[in-house]
Amino acid sequence: xxxxxxxxxxxxxxxxxxxxxxxxxxxxxxxxxxxxxxxxxxxxxxxxxxxxxxxxxxxxxxxxxxxxxxxxxxxxxxxxxxxxxxxxxxxxxxxxxxxxxxxxxxxxxxxxxxxxxxxxxxxxxxxxxxxxxxxxxxxxxxxxxxxxxxxxxxxxxxxxxxxxxxxxxxxxxxxxxxxxxxxxxxxxxxxxxxxxxxxxxxxxxxxxxxxxxxxxxxxxxxxxxxxxxxxxxxxxxxxxxxxxxxxxxxxxxxxxxxxxxxxxxxxxxxxxxxxxxxxxxxxxxxxxxxxxxxxxxxxxxxxxxxxxxxxxxxxxxxxxxxxxxxxxxxxxxxxxxxxxxxxxxxxxxxxxxxxxxxxxxxxxxxxxxxxxxxxxxxxxxxxxxxxxxxxxxxxxxxxxxxxxxxxxxxxxxxxxxxxxxxxxxxxxxxxxxxxxxxxxxxxxxxxxxxxxxxxxxxxxxxxxxxxxxxxxxxxxxxxxxxxxxxxxxx
Amino acid sequence: xxxxxxxxxxxxxxxxxxxxxxxxxxxxxxxxxxxxxxxxxxxxxxxxxxxxxxxxxxxxxxxxxxxxxxxxxxxxxxxxxxxxxxxxxxxxxxxxxxxxxxxxxxxxxxxxxxxxxxxxxxxxxxxxxxxxxxxxxxxxxxxxxxxxxxxxxxxxxxxxxxxxxxxxxxxxxxxxxxxxxxxxxxxxxxxxxxxx
Numbered sequence: 001x002x003x004x005x006x007x008x009x010x011x012x013x014x015x016x017x018x019x020x021x022x023x024x025x026x027x028x029x030x031x032x033x034x035x036x037x038x039x040x041x042x043x044x045x046x047x048x049x050x051x052x053x054x055x056x057x058x059x060x061x062x063x064x065x066x067x068x069x070x071x072x073x074x075x076x077x078x079x080x081x082x083x084x085x086x087x088x089x090x091x092x093x094x095x096x097x098x099x100x101x102x103x104x105x106x107x108x109x110x111x112x113x114x115x116x117x118x119x120x121x122x123x124x125x126x127x128x129x130x131x132x133x134x135x136x137x138x139x140x141x142x143x144x145x146x147x148x149x150x151x152x153x154x155x156x157x158x159x160x161x162x163x164x165x166x167x168x169x170x171x172x173x174x175x176x177x178x179x180x181x182x183x184x185x186x187x188x189x190x191x192x193x194x195x196x197x198x199x200x201x202x203x204x205x206x207x208x209x210x211x212x213x214x215x216x217x218x219x220x221x222x223x224x225x226x227x228x229x230x231x232x233x234x235x236x237x238x239x240x241x242x243x244x245x246x247x248x249x250x251x252x253x254x255x256x257x258x259x260x261x262x263x264x265x266x267x268x269x270x271x272x273x274x275x276x277x278x279x280x281x282x283x284x285x286x287x288x289x290x291x292x293x294x295x296x297x298x299x300x301x302x303x304x305x306x307x308x309x310x311x312x313x314x315x316x317x318x319x320x321x322x323x324x325x326x327x328x329x330x331x332x333x334x335x336x337x338x339x340x341x342x343x344x345x346x347x348x349x350x351x352x353x354x355x356x357x358x359x360x361x362x363x364x365x366x367x368x369x370x371x372x373x374x375x376x377x378x379x380x381x382x383x384x385x386x387x388x389x390x391x392x393x394x395x396x397x398x399x400x401x402x403x404x405x406x407x408x409x410x411x412x413x414x415x416x417x418x419x420x421x422x423x424x425x426x427x428x429x430x431x432x433x434x435x436x437x438x439x440x441x442x443x444x445x446x447x448x449x450x451x452x453x454x455x456x457x458x459x460x461x462x463x464x465x466x467x468x469x470x471x472x473x474x475x476x477x478x479x480x481x482x483x484x485x486x487x488x489x490x
Numbered sequence: 491x492x493x494x495x496x497x498x499x500x501x502x503x504x505x506x507x508x509x510x511x512x513x514x515x516x517x518x519x520x521x522x523x524x525x526x527x528x529x530x531x532x533x534x535x536x537x538x539x540x541x542x543x544x545x546x547x548x549x550x551x552x553x554x555x556x557x558x559x560x561x562x563x564x565x566x567x568x569x570x571x572x573x574x575x576x577x578x579x580x581x582x583x584x585x586x587x588x589x590x591x592x593x594x595x596x597x598x599x600x601x602x603x604x605x606x607x608x609x610x611x612x613x614x615x616x617x618x619x620x621x622x623x624x625x626x627x628x629x630x631x632x633x634x635x636x637x638x639x640x641x642x643x644x645x646x647x648x649x650x651x652x653x654x655x656x657x658x659x660x661x662x663x664x665x666x667x668x669x670x671x672x673x674x675x676x677x678x679x680x681x682x683x684x685x686x
Contacts, residue, residue: 211653236531266531266654275540279653316582 002026003076004033004050004066010086011056012189013116014182017085020051021066024074031068037080038063057082059183085184089177090116092125095153097171097195104160104209106197108171112154114147121147121179126188127156130170133246138162138169147177163208165199166223167245201225205271207278213318213369216259216282223251224269224276231270235280257282259313283313285371286320289364291346292375295384295471296353298411302381304362305348312368320368322347327361329354358382382416385467387474390420390446393463395482400455403484406447407477409465413440417468422450423476425460437468455487498622505623506681512616513675516668522609523664525602526580530657540658543666551673559681560629566674567620570613573667576660577610 002024009019023031035052036044039062045052046069059082067075096109108127122144129139143156160169172191179186205226214220223245224230230250233240240252250269257265257280264279287309294304304324312320322335333351354360363376392408405422418440424432436448453459462479466472499505515521523541527533532541548569554562581603651659 207652207654232536234534237534261529261531263530263657264653266537266657268534268537268654270536275537275658277654277658279657 003074004068005076007064007066007076007078007080009080009084010088011184012088012090013118014087014121014177014179015056015116015118016053017056018051018053019064019080021076023050024068027068034065034067034069036065036067038065082182082184087177087179087182087184087186089123089175089189091190092173092175092192094171094173094192094195097197099164099169099197101164101199101208104163106158106160106164106169106171108156108158108173110154110173110192112145112147112152112175114149115151117147117149117177117179120149121177123147124176124178125154125156126174126176127158128172128191129158129160130172130194131162131167133168135170161219162221162251163223164197165201165206165208165225166221166249166251168196168198170194170196199225201227203227205230205269205274205276207267207269207276209280210278211264211281212278213281213283213314214257215370216284216313217256218282219253219255220257220280221251221253222267222278222280223249224271225249226269226271226276228271228274231272233267233269235267236265254280259283262315281314281318281369283318283368283370284310286312286366286368286373288373289322289366289375292362292364292377293384294360294362294377294379294381295386296381297386297388298413299382299385299416300353300412302351302353302360303348304351304364304377305346306364306375307346308366312370314368314370318369320366322349323365323367324349324351325363325365326351326354327363328359329357353381382467383469384471385411385413385416386472387411387418387465387467389475390463390465390477393461393477393480395459395461395480397485398449398451400485400487401453402449402451403453403459403482404447404449405461405463405480406445407463408444409446409474410444411440412442413467414442416440418446418465419468419470420446420448420463420465421473422448423462424450424453425479426454427458440467453484455484458483498618498625500626502626503682505619505626506678509616509619509623510675510678510682512612512619513671513678516609516612516616517672517675519665519668521605521612521668523661523668525605525609526664527661529580529602529606530660532657532661537658537661541661541665543669544659544662547663548666548670551676554670554673554677555680559627560624562674562677563620563624563627563629566670567617569667569670570617570620573664574610574613576663577606577613580660581606 004021004024006022007019009017011017030048032046032048034044034046036042037054039057057080062080064078064080065075090113092110094108094110098107112123123146125143125145127141127143128137130136131138139158145154172194174189174191176186176188205224205228207222207224226248229248230242233242233250233252235254240254243251243253245251260280260282264281266277266279268275268277289306290309292304292306294302296302308320323332325332331351331354333349335347335349358380360381361378363374366373388410390407390409394406396404398404418438420436420438422434422436424434438446438448458481460479460481462476464474464476466474527541549565554565557565
């Protein structure tokens with residue numbers, strides 16, 4: 001070709017265009033060129049190379065003239081339009097790649113260099129994750145952001161299925177600026193230089209993840225980082241096919257894991273004359289506490305009990321912890337011990353009543369490494385009194401047809417009325433039951449007169465109580481036998 | 491039968507007989523190691539072969555024999571103290587036998603947990619008789635706290651090796667424990683032949 005040809009322009013920031021052309025045959029390296037733009041100012045540039053950076057031109061056609069200096073008619077004309085321009089962003093750079101090995105999470109940080117772009121643009125970032133020395137692609141994801149005219153640092157995290165200790169991981173990033181006002185051709189940037197992260201193995205073989213707590217039914221990958229050849233691997237009693245990684249490192253994939261034994265499920269890798277392993281604890285998050293009930297025996301101490309529901313399969317340090325929170329007073333109590341009743345396992349918590357507070361807004365929080373749940377109950381505690389068993393039942397004669405019953409019923413019942421049932425048994429006679437309402441007292445001592453008895457007759461008394469706003473009867477007191485006095489001869 | 495907790499038979503040979511019987515019973519791995527392995531999910535042939543006594547963790551039979559009677563009793567008592575601590579750590583990780591409201595498939599066999607509890611009681615019984623024997627031998631006895639273990643038995647604190655390694659270490663430890671009791675049985679046997 002006798003004149004400059006093949007003019008191509010790209011831009012990496014929409015503000016400058018980078019144009020280059022091919023030199024005509026015969027042009028030497030030091031040839032001088034004149035590059036002119038047919039715009040209002042008819043700007044021309046003189047240069048000794050075949051590329052130039054010019055300010056972005058306004059939309060529409062622009063005539064470009066490139067001529068060889070001192071070479072007579074060696075001039076070419078081109079029509080340049082934004083449509084012919086390719087927007088190829090600069091190659092991005094990862095500022096930082098870090099790993100949280102305990103959670104197998106990679107953290108990527110990069111700067112979007114938004115300051116070089118004039119207008120707000122949508123940017124699509126593509127992040128690729130490779131692993132093993134053979135750099136196999138393991139993940140390709142897109143991440144959308146918006147350029148806002150300033151340099152902004154972005155963060156992106158990714159949780160690996162495979163523990164990061166098992167193999168070297170590489171991360172690369174590229175971007176695509178999707179500026180809606182730019183009419184030219186848009187292309188992906190080049191990939192950033194790869195950054196990598198790897199774990200420094202020590203001499204002893206080691207299995208990862210260590211002591212993981214996971215949901216029943218999960219899929220999980222374990223690996224053994226070893227200098228020596230791994231012969232086999234098993235989870236519990238099930239052998240698993242080995243997946244070979246770098247060197248002698250191997251992995252196994254477990255699908256739909258079942259609930260673990262209490263001591264966890266062993267994952268064991270057999271090596272020449274050694275063994276290494278880990279334990280996985282597959283369980284459930286805590287069920288929503290069922291049958292949450294709060295009551296009191298004595299209007300001093302509140303007892304909340306509940307059924308924990310489905311067993312989580314997790315015990316010991318992974319056991320479910322409970323916290324009972326009372327909304328009005330802000331008080332809370334942590335769950336300490338378990339009571340095993342005859343038929344089911346239920347839990348209970350005790351907390352002191354708040355002086356002069358009758359309404360309680362309880363929320364029971366349940367939590368274990370796999371999740372949390374809660375139940376709530378709003379109670380007027382004076383309507384949830386389940387009195388203790390009446391004790392020290394005594395009988396004292398008033399006369400031959402009336403006696404005084406006295407008993408002890410622990411509780412601060414001074415502000416409420418009690419409802420008691422007195423059972424009166426006479427040998428060879430129908431059992432009689434009388435309900436009486438009694439003013440509650442603070443000192444737990446109660447007495448009541450029982451009349452209309454027969455003289456010189458053996459009676460057996462027993463008593464149980466509840467409150468006027470009935471919730472539960474107490475258990476029956478012990479029985480008390482008594483012979484009424486003889487009637488005075490009339 | 492094991493000596494009741496706290497009471498001491500006054501006769502040397504009666505007490506020695508009980509000690510021999512206890513040592514003989516407790517050296518059997520089925521009394522503690524086997525249930526431990528089942529509970530910990532280690533009950534596989536290829537894992538069993540890795541459940542070997544860690545050299546130096548416990549005194550050899552010769553070393554026990556060379557300690558003399560009082561030293562032997564003190565060392566045996568300290569070793570049993572360590573075992574009690576190890577058992578307590580294991581039981582902390584597991585529910586009570588009776589509190590097993592969990593899916594049957596995942597429930598450890600309740601009797602294995604019971605056997606762990608029995609083993610603990612047996613150890614307490616043996617320690618009680620060891621105490622009685624030491625009194626019989628006229629030695630003053632300040633209860634050797636578990637930390638005063640037999641030489642070379644308690645490794646310096648190291649970073650958490652992980653649950654599996656702890657299980658395996660527990661297994662090796664109990665293997666050693668049974669061996670020590672077997673050796674103790676031998677030594678007690680030799681006591682029988684020479685009263686002083």
